[in-house]
Amino acid sequence: MIITNIESIPGREVIEHYGIAQGSSVRAKHVGRDFMAGLKNLFGGELRGYTELLSESRDEAMERMIKQAQSMGANAIVNVRFSTSAITVGASEIFAYGTAVKVQ
Amino acid sequence: MIQLGFVLILLIAGYIFGTAREKSHFISLRDREQKLNMISWRSTGKKEVFEGVSESTLVMGHVVIGQDYFKSFLAGLINLVGGRVSVYETLLDRGRREALCRLRQVAKDWGGTEVVNVRFETALIGQNQGKQRAGAVEIFAYGTVVK
Numbered sequence: 001m002i003i004t005n006i007e008s009i010p011g012r013e014v015i016e017h018y019g020i021a022q023g024s025s026v027r028a029k030h031v032g033r034d035f036m037a038g039l040k041n042l043f044g045g046e047l048r049g050y051t052e053l054l055s056e057s058r059d060e061a062m063e064r065m066i067k068q069a070q071s072m073g074a075n076a077i078v079n080v081r082f083s084t085s086a087i088t089v090g091a092s093e094i095f096a097y098g099t100a101v102k103v104q
Numbered sequence: 105m106i107q108l109g110f111v112l113i114l115l116i117a118g119y120i121f122g123t124a125r126e127k128s129h130f131i132s133l134r135d136r137e138q139k140l141n142m143i144s145w146r147s148t149g150k151k152e153v154f155e156g157v158s159e160s161t162l163v164m165g166h167v168v169i170g171q172d173y174f175k176s177f178l179a180g181l182i183n184l185v186g187g188r189v190s191v192y193e194t195l196l197d198r199g200r201r202e203a204l205c206r207l208r209q210v211a212k213d214w215g216g217t218e219v220v221n222v223r224f225e226t227a228l229i230g231q232n233q234g235k236q237r238a239g240a241v242e243i244f245a246y247g248t249v250v251k
Contacts, residue, residue, distance in 0.1 A: 003162040004248040010154035043121035044172030084227040
């Protein structure tokens with residue numbers, strides 16, 4: 001599966017379009033992580049727990065998008081975009097979407 | 105009185121540790137940016153036809169970065185009078201550069217030469233219940249690396 005966020009796959013020709021493939025993931029952090037992050041927030045700097053959490057979440061959203069594209073029969077996704085939103089306090093949604101295509 | 109003392113200690117600790125960490129972060133950013141010189145990046149290229157490019161893939165880099173207690177307190181004070189909130193400007197600058205560094209590092213490890221169509225996204229994370237103070241921001245950068 002080749003994924004890009006531009007409108008083509010360089011060096012390949014798009015032969016078929018399948019429409020939008022999407023994947024999302026809503027995650028909340030657990031209390032321990034939250035507490036540690038709060039503690040770290042006093043001194044500033046990177047909050048590693050949250051960085052990891054969001055990268056897991058983003059990987060999951062991407063995986064779901066890829067699965068959907070595969071079920072359509074695509075072998076590439078172009079023009080991928082991401083959006084993040086805070087649903088409630090302590091949980092955020094990561095959404096990934098793109099156009100599933102078949103390339104040579 | 106005890107509460108006031110506690111806040112004061114937090115402010116001082118936040119100031120000392122926060123400033124030290126910010127300083128070392130800027131130094132490390134400068135070093136890494138120099139090492140990643142050969143990976144150029146641009147925000148254009150969405151509809152470009154690439155000649156002589158054999159492979160491409162999506163790359164991402166992100167970081168969640170928090171403000172220290174002293175600076176968020178200061179931001180609260182600045183909020184009263186308005187104007188430039190420079191303590192948050194440096195925080196976001198650090199975050200963006202860090203995310204971009206990570207993205208370019210992934211691109212380098214992959215063996216790429218250039219990252220095109222780079223996009224940034226910023227999201228507020230872990231806002232404390234009811235409190236106005238922003239807990240942390242996530243800065244996410246993504247683009248397509250070609251070789």
